[in-house]
Amino acid sequence: MTTGNMPRIRFANLPTPLEEARNLSRVLNGPRIFFKRDDLTGSGLGGNKVRKLEFIIGRAVEEGHDTLIVCGGYQSNMARIASALGNKVGLHVELVLGGTPEDSRARNGNLLLDYLLGANVTYVDTVPRWEFGTALEDVREALLKRGRKPFIVPLGGSSPEGMAGYVEATAELVQQLTAMSIAPDRLFVAVGSGGTYSGLTLGAANSSAGYEVVGISVSRDKQYLIDKIPDNINRGAELLGLKSAPGCESLSIYDDYIGDGYGALTDACKEAISLVARTEGIFLDPVYSGKCMAGLIDLIRTGAIAKSETIVFLHTGGWPALFAYDSDVLPPAPGCP
Ligand SMILES: Cc1ncc(COP(=O)(O)O)c(C=O)c1O
Structure with missing residues (x-):
């Protein structure tokens, strides 16, 4: 890969931690789940950007x-x-x-x-x-x-330059997985403009990652993304001198968790935010990571993801938005004021 020749200013605190979410797995009676903590990239309060x-x-x-x-x-x-x-x-x-x-x-x-x-x-x-x-x-x-x-x-x-960040993040993640002897089946990520998903898919296709990258859309419908993302990936591959990733027929993207639209809270998102806070002490956000987690939880509960699998959840950050949603995100649950 040729990022070595690209202009770059180091801002991020890397590598971000890879942490197992044992309590969350137990409560869901589900697979092993690991959080890749890109909410902790640091600068400007962190996140995938x-x-x-x-x-x-x-x-x-x-x-x-x-x-x-x-x-x-x-x-x-x-x-x-x-x-x-x-x-x-x-x-x-x-x-x-x-x-x-x-x-x-x-x-x-x-x-x-x-x-x-x-x-x-x-x-x-x-x-x-x-x-x-x-x-x-x-x-x-x-x-x-x-x-x-x-x-x-x-x-x-979401330009080819931006994708480079997530091709490199893949190399970082693969190194951590290898060191921890973990071979995940799927990596979950929230999809907005699609640049993070594209970079991760390109990174996986050019490494020993071996997992499927699963995108949970927070705004656009699946067909729009499936039409657009292969072109993103090809342009990134060209810039970085990599082999491209497989075509659109093999992209794994869900648009079932958007609800009423971008930024509109869903009950499942609220539940996901609350559950992860109460089991793992980790804050998700109402627009991206909360909806992505809502998708992961649903796929576990409906049996689409087997208990025998291992999942990595890329936490892309965004939690400062919680303060703009204040009482909206509190669940109607016993014990909650
Ligand atoms: C917190 C957070 N997660 C996920 C995303 C989605 O990333 P992308 O636009 O690369 O699909 C964004 C984009 O704004 C974000 O802010």
């Missing part, structure tokens, strides 16, 4: 840009992490966020941190929240007129 941004910001700095333009939803984790990392390397950060300033969650969770980090926020009232029309280009034009050198961070960091 840190690995991607090492390469993306590396390129922006090498090309002489002085400003990052970052888009996402109101509670975008990418916005929070890019704002923090931008500050570390002296880049100004412009956020273009889907929603309106009147949103009741405006100044909590990730958005509170965005403001604290000093990012400039432009709101775009858009549905679906990942379609920004000309907004990014408009912000870019305005910055260029003011003499700045803006760099548009791709949505979710």
